Amino acid sequence: MSSDRQQAKQPVSALLAGPYGHPFHPILVTVPIGAWFASLVFDLASHVVEDPAFLAEGAQWLLAIGVLGALVAATVGFLDLLGIATGTPAFRTGLIHMSLNVTVTIAFAVDFLWRRSIDDLTRPVPAGPLALSVASVAALGVSGYLGGKLAYHYGVRVADEATQAAGFRH
Numbered sequence: 795m796s797s798d799r800q801q802a803k804q805p806v807s808a809l810l811a812g813p814y815g816h817p818f819h820p821i822l823v824t825v826p827i828g829a830w831f832a833s834l835v836f837d838l839a840s841h842v843v844e845d846p847a848f849l850a851e852g853a854q855w856l857l858a859i860g861v862l863g864a865l866v867a868a869t870v871g872f873l874d875l876l877g878i879a880t881g882t883p884a885f886r887t888g889l890i891h892m893s894l895n896v897t898v899t900i901a902f903a904v905d906f907l908w909r910r911s912i913d914d915l916t917r918p919v920p921a922g923p924l925a926l927s928v929a930s931v932a933a934l935g936v937s938g939y940l941g942g943k944l945a946y947h948y949g950v951r952v953a954d955e956a957t958q959a960a961g962f963r964h
Contacts, residue, residue: 798879802879803952806874819867822871826859833852833856851915854915857906864898883948894933898937902930
């Protein structure tokens, strides 16, 4: 195995990024992904119920939870990126993944602030913030695809094949 591939499997800091074979980033990203997706569901649901205020308020809280969760996940993800050799396709994919995630997080923070500026929260979520959420969730899907490519195609922070083989011995 090349030293670049082996380097990308090792944590920069096991304490902060998770030990070998158990990175923290994949579990931490479930918070913002889940919060932002649920926020979009609440946004859409606010258009089909009689009293949408609770859904609009819930969506706004979920946006904030997602942004805070993304900041934690990004910190750990950045440590994983530092373990990838620069100039490689895996590193370039990691940079695009990170850039998309930063953009999505900023978009959801703007979405949150936009909603805070709306005077009447008793109505369904307006078209502008709803469209921003749809576009941001779509970009998040692309970023998630790239994150999967880093782990499952390039094997970043995934145990090497010799370690994996231990799970299949009789």
